[in-house]
Amino acid sequence: MALEIIESCTNCWACQPLCPSKAIYEAKPHFMIDAQKCTECAGDFEDPQCATICPIEGAILNEDGVPLNPPGSLTGIPLQKLAA
Amino acid sequence: MQLPVINNTASEASQGGCSAGSCGSTDDQMNHLPEHIRQKVFNHPCYSEEAHHYFARMHVAVAPACNIQCNYCNRKYDCANESRPGVVSELHHPVQAVKKVLAVAATIPQMTVLGIAGPGDPLANPERTFETFRMLSEQAPDIKLCVSTNGLSLPEQVEELSKYNIDHVTITINCVDPDVGAQIYPWIFWKNKRIKGREAAEILIAQQQKGLEMLVAKGILVKVNSVMIPGVNDKHLEEVSKIVKAKGAFLHNVMPLISEAEHGTFYGLTGQRGPTNEELQALQDACEGDMNMMRHCRQCRADAVGLLGEDRGSEFTMDKVEQMEINYPEAMKMRAEVHAAINEELESKRLAKESKVQLVSIQGVQKKEVTRPVLMAVATKGGGVINEHFGHAGEFLIYEASSEGVRFIGHRKTTPYCEGGDTCGDGESALDKTLKVLAGCEAVLCSKVGYEPWGPLEAAGIQPNGEHAMEPIEEAVLKVYEEMRVAGKLAVKVVEQQKVA
Ligand code: SF4
Ligand code: SF4
Ligand code: SF4
Numbered sequence: 001m002a003l004e005i006i007e008s009c010t011n012c013w014a015c016q017p018l019c020p021s022k023a024i025y026e027a028k029p030h031f032m033i034d035a036q037k038c039t040e041c042a043g044d045f046e047d048p049q050c051a052t053i054c055p056i057e058g059a060i061l062n063e064d065g066v067p068l069n070p071p072g073s074l075t076g077i078p079l080q081k082l083a084a
Numbered sequence: 085m086q087l088p089v090i091n092n093t094a095s096e097a098s099q100g101g102c103s104a105g106s107c108g109s110t111d112d113q114m115n116h117l118p119e120h121i122r123q124k125v126f127n128h129p130c131y132s133e134e135a136h137h138y139f140a141r142m143h144v145a146v147a148p149a150c151n152i153q154c155n156y157c158n159r160k161y162d163c164a165n166e167s168r169p170g171v172v173s174e175l176h177h178p179v180q181a182v183k184k185v186l187a188v189a190a191t192i193p194q195m196t197v198l199g200i201a202g203p204g205d206p207l208a209n210p211e212r213t214f215e216t217f218r219m220l221s222e223q224a225p226d227i228k229l230c231v232s233t234n235g236l237s238l239p240e241q242v243e244e245l246s247k248y249n250i251d252h253v254t255i256t257i258n259c260v261d262p263d264v265g266a267q268i269y270p271w272i273f274w275k276n277k278r279i280k281g282r283e284a285a286e287i288l289i290a291q292q293q294k295g296l297e298m299l300v301a302k303g304i305l306v307k308v309n310s311v312m313i314p315g316v317n318d319k320h321l322e323e324v325s326k327i328v329k330a331k332g333a334f335l336h337n338v339m340p341l342i343s344e345a346e347h348g349t350f351y352g353l354t355g356q357r358g359p360t361n362e363e364l365q366a367l368q369d370a371c372e373g374d375m376n377m378m379r380h381c382r383q384c385r386a387d388a389v390g391l392l393g394e395d396r397g398s399e400f401t402m403d404k405v406e407q408m409e410i411n412y413p414e415a416m417k418m419r420a421e422v423h424a425a426i427n428e429e430l431e432s433k434r435l436a437k438e439s440k441v442q443l444v445s446i447q448g449v450q451k452k453e454v455t456r457p458v459l460m461a462v463a464t465k466g467g468g469v470i471n472e473h474f475g476h477a478g479e480f481l482i483y484e485a486s487s488e489g490v491r492f493i494g495h496r497k498t499t500p501y502c503e504g505g506d507t508c509g510d511g512e513s514a515l516d517k518t519l520k521v522l523a524g525c526e527a528v529l530c531s532k533v534g535y536e537p538w539g540p541l542e543a544a545g546i547q548p549n550g551e552h553a554m555e556p557i558e559e560a561v562l563k564v565y566e567e568m569r570v571a572g573k574l575a576v577k578v579v580e581q582q583k584v585a
Contacts, residue, residue: 010159010160011148011175012148012149012150012159012204013148013149013204013209013212014148014149014150014151014204014208014273017149017211018276045276046276046277047276047277047278049276052273052276052277052278053149053151053273053278055150055153055159056159056160074153074270074271075153075155075270075349075350076155076270076350077350077353077354078353078354081353081354
């Protein structure tokens with residue numbers, strides 16, 4: 001049970017201080033989640049904190065590799081515009 | 085006839101061009117402020133039109149995180165509230181940032197203000213922001229600190245803020261109506277949840293207003309920034325201006341939305357346009373009746389260094405700063421001398437202006453000819469004088485001369501027509517751009533104008549003028565205006581003023 005940060009992360013630091021499990025660490029080329037430590041915030045918060053503040057769609061995936069914030073879900077930019 | 089440089093007449097306000105107290109430049113508006121506030125902002129380059137020719141400010145990028153989303157911001161880049169989108173800052177840890185600030189302050193003694201404005205929201209990064217402030221308050225007590233914020237976490241930070249050398253906070257307030265806000269902010273991060281839509285806007289607005297009230301109660305200066313988004317909040321901002329003034333903000337700065345498609349923002353990609361120069365000016369005029377407006381904001385970058393409109397950041401990259409040996413206590417003595425000299429000059433200028441006003445108000449009673457207002461563009465490198473070649477100017481300051489005097493309207497950016505000497509490369513299209521940018525102006529004052537742009541400028545109804553090199557801007561503008569009056573070009577409603585496209 002763990003989330004994953006992928007390369008579209010812009011290293012904005014927003015998630016790191018929020019993690020109740022101290023699972024997020026600064027790394028090159030982008031922030032990483034320690035899969036051993038991540039609890040998906042179970043027991044601490046209703047929503048996984050990192051994915052709740054992350055401004056970049058698609059930067060955080062769940063265990064099945066599905067983005068918690070799919071394209072368009074945060075910015076509201078229509079998908080065809082995103083593709084262009 | 086001698087024209088006043090300043091207009092302090094609060095009468096004649098309601099009808100016609102400009103309203104009460106609005107015809108002077110920002111500094112003249114400062115005269116209306118209580119003395120303790122005027123003293124505070126006197127040498128702040130972001131607040132005082134006069135001072136920004138002499139003093140410098142810098143920003144450091146220590147705060148990358150943000151807790152909201154604005155539709156004009158692409159979070160892959162710096163905060164669009166304070167910086168131009170698309171320019172990524174060199175992010176600093178607080179210790180590095182302090183080192184950089186000390187290096188700049190020792191090298192550029194005119195640097196008096198350090199701001200933290202991003203690249204995200206400084207108050208969404210409280211540890212990093214406050215650590216920087218704490219160290220600077222200790223090591224460089226002669227530097228003023230300022231911070232800008234979207235306001236969401238402001239109320240909980242006011243207490244901490246008041247501990248440092250902070251004398252002004254900028255809040256970006258784009259609306260007071262959640263229905264308007266819902267069109268500007270898609271989400272906020274609030275109490276461990278992502279909140280969307282109207283509810284998000286409602287919370288953000290409440291926090292901004294509460295933060296504003298708390299800061300004012302603590303005696304901390306508050307400036308309000310608003311981004312003008314045509315069709316979304318343009319009409320609404322007049323109300324915003326009234327409200328923030330009533331609550332004690334001392335300056336309101338309306339900035340135009342920047343929304344190029346290539347910035348990848350919601351507004352950029354959905355075709356939301358920014359305001360024209362004319363629309364911006366009209367709104368600024370409408371709000372100005374209510375409070376002191378700041379018109380010379382250049383939406384500077386979050387890590388910009390130098391005088392407004394100039395960036396010397398490349399001299400202070402972190403690797404260069406690491407090489408520098410800074411003895412700050414020594415530097416502070418030298419800085420104090422430089423500041424004293426500049427303050428003396430500013431003070432004597434102010435006194436000179438005041439005496440002129442008195443003179444004019446006596447003469448003005450007998451004879452007052454109403455002439456139409458004229459916009460003029462000025463090329464300057466700073467220092468309050470006309471000292472830039474037409475072809476080298478990357479921006480023009482716009483002044484309005486009228487029978488009321490001279491007032492600063494704003495600045496307009498362009499691509500320098502001629503990047504220097506003989507290599508004019510792209511000269512043609514750059515000139516076209518400049519002509520467009522100067523639309524509405526009837527003269528352009530610079531230290532020199534080349535032969536080539538002369539014809540096209542005249543053809544566009546913009547009289548090139550290189551006769552006032554090194555003269556103080558406002559005096560030169562008045563002289564040209566007076567020449568136009570004598571030449572009979574200023575009779576009211578004879579000439580239709582050009583419209584900006
Ligand atoms: S889901 Fe929660 S525990 Fe896991 S990394 Fe994100 S914030 Fe930390
Ligand atoms: S919040 Fe998102 S973009 Fe920012 S550092 Fe974390 S994963 Fe990266
Ligand atoms: S507050 Fe600044 S960084 Fe945050 S979304 Fe708005 S413009 Fe971007």
